[in-house]
Amino acid sequence: KAGVTQTxxxxxxxxxxxxxxxxxxxxxxxxVSWYQxxxxxxxxxxxEYFSETQRNKGNFPGRFSGRQFSNSRSExxxxxxxxxxxxxxxxxxxxxxxxxxxxxxGTRLTVL
Amino acid sequence: xxxxxxxxxxxxxxxxxxLELGCNYSYGGTVNLFWYVQYPGQHLQLLLxxxxxxxxxxxIKGFEAEFxxxxxxxxxxxxxxxxxxxxxxxxxxxxGDNxxxxxxxxxGTRLSVLP
Numbered sequence: 001k002a003g004v005t006q007t008x009x010x011x012x013x014x015x016x017x018x019x020x021x022x023x024x025x026x027x028x029x030x031x032v033s034w035y036q037x038x039x040x041x042x043x044x045x046x047x048e049y050f051s052e053t054q055r056n057k058g059n060f061p062g063r064f065s066g067r068q069f070s071n072s073r074s075e076x077x078x079x080x081x082x083x084x085x086x087x088x089x090x091x092x093x094x095x096x097x098x099x100x101x102x103x104x105x106g107t108r109l110t111v112l
Numbered sequence: 113x114x115x116x117x118x119x120x121x122x123x124x125x126x127x128x129x130x131l132e133l134g135c136n137y138s139y140g141g142t143v144n145l146f147w148y149v150q151y152p153g154q155h156l157q158l159l160l161x162x163x164x165x166x167x168x169x170x171x172i173k174g175f176e177a178e179f180x181x182x183x184x185x186x187x188x189x190x191x192x193x194x195x196x197x198x199x200x201x202x203x204x205x206x207x208g209d210n211x212x213x214x215x216x217x218x219x220g221t222r223l224s225v226l227p
Contacts, residue, residue, distance in 0.1 A: 033215065043202065043217040056214055090156065092215075100146070101206075101215065103156040 002026065004104035006091050012110045018079040021107045023091030025072050032074040033101060034066060037088040046089075049074055078109075086111045114139035116205050116218035124224045125193055133188040133221050135203030145186040146204040147177055148217075156202070162186065173197070195227045 005024045013019050025032055033056075034046040045058040049068035068074045072093075078085055088108050092101035119134030137143065147159040160171025167179040177188045186203060203218040 035217075042219045045215055045217075048214075092156075100158055100161055102158070103148075105155040 004091055004093050004102055006089075006104040006107050008107060009105065010108045010110075012112065013081050014112050015081055015083060017081050018077065019081060019109060021076045021078075021089055021091075021109075023074045023076070023093070023104060025074070025091075025093035026102055029093035029095050029102070030072050031094045031096065031099075031101075032068055032072065033092045033094075034074070034076050035090040035092065036060075037090055037106070038086075043090070046076070081111045083111050085109065114143075114205060114207055114214075114216050116203055116216050118201075118203055118218040118221045120221045121219070122222045122224070124226065126226050127195055128192050129225075131188070131190040131193045131197070131223070133201055133203075133223070135186045135188065135218055137184050137186070137203075137205045137216075139184075139205060139207050141207060144206040145177075145179060146206065147171065147175070147186075147188050148202045148204060149199045150202065150220075151199045159188070159201075193223070193225050195225045197223060198225045199223060 007022045023032055031050045033048040036044045046060055047054055047066050048056045052068045063079045066076045088106040090106045091104045094101045116137045145162040148156045149159050150156050159175050160169050160177055162169045162179045170176045175190050177186055179186050200220045200222050202220045204215050206215045
């Protein structure tokens with residue numbers, strides 16, 4: 001069974017730009033969660049989607065948004081990038097409500 | 113809001129030493145508990161998980177963890193570490209329910225095993 005895939009793996013943007021990251025879940029997984037990982041803040045929960053609906057949201061500004069498509073693939077968008085948005089963005093998927101999450105390799109975003 | 117704390121930021125051990133990494137969480141309701149590991153250059157992988165039943169759970173690579181409800185703890189143990197166990201270890205709590213996943217991760221403990 002293929003794992004969680006994230007594209008692109010690396011991204012360099014400048015302040016003020018916007019970015020879209022993509023996550024393809026393991027086949028059959030309908031829950032997709034997004035996390036930001038930084039050395040200072042660790043792993044922080046951004047939001048979770050299930051069946052195209054956002055079910056939970058962490059404490060991030062509205063510049064961070066996401067969506068999920070009918071095939072469970074998810075995208076995350078960050079608008080008006082700031083230097084502090086430089087991080088590893090991880091996607092994790094699971095089959096149901098409280099099942100184990102399986103992580104993708106992440107997208108390394110660098111904002112210059 | 114729930115939170116997860118991990119006792120040590122960085123642990124250094126020699127090969128064959130025993131390991132115990134502490135994890136405490138704050139949440140009054142039913143939780144699912146996890147330990148994830150991130151080897152250098154690799155993505156997060158599940159080590160073990162506790163949903164219900166026997167509070168002593170065994171995971172991959174000889175790791176085990178004990179859930180002590182009265183102490184809100186879920187400590188990770190391994191009787192004899194190897195150099196290949198060098199990694200960062202994250203404790204996580206999921207208090208999700210029908211309203212969605214709600215994973216909270218601890219800050220992580222970096223384990224360095226000296227050959």
